[in-house]
Amino acid sequence: MAELINKICRWIFFAIFAIIGIRIGRSVWQCWDYVVHPWLYAIQSAPWYTGILVNCGATVIFVALLSLIRCGLLRYGKKRKLSKDAAESRKNH
Numbered sequence: 633m634a635e636l637i638n639k640i641c642r643w644i645f646f647a648i649f650a651i652i653g654i655r656i657g658r659s660v661w662q663c664w665d666y667v668v669h670p671w672l673y674a675i676q677s678a679p680w681y682t683g684i685l686v687n688c689g690a691t692v693i694f695v696a697l698l699s700l701i702r703c704g705l706l707r708y709g710k711k712r713k714l715s716k717d718a719a720e721s722r723k724n725h
Contacts, residue, residue: 637709644702648695653693659684 666673666680673680 634709634713637705641702641705641709644698644705650660651691651695652699655688658687668718 662680662684670680
């Protein structure tokens with residue numbers, strides 16, 4: 633069970649950094665697109681960076697949620713391992 637929890641936590645860790653990398657790449661692309669095509673963004677009533685702010689806010693919330701899940705799984709795995717070790721030590725004495 634501990635091995636499965638470690639694998640899930642590892643995948644969550646990779647997902648967090650993939651999400652952050654995708655968000656950084658998309659934000660850089662949108663900034664570059666604004667520099668190259670400013671007239672496209674002049675039509676909009678909101679500033680050109682509003683999309684970046686909204687998406688970054690959603691990313692922060694999603695990454696925080698994944699981090700909480702990961703921490704909970706690690707804590708659960710650690711508790712389970714400690715209780716299993718305690719049971720084995722009582723059995724050996």
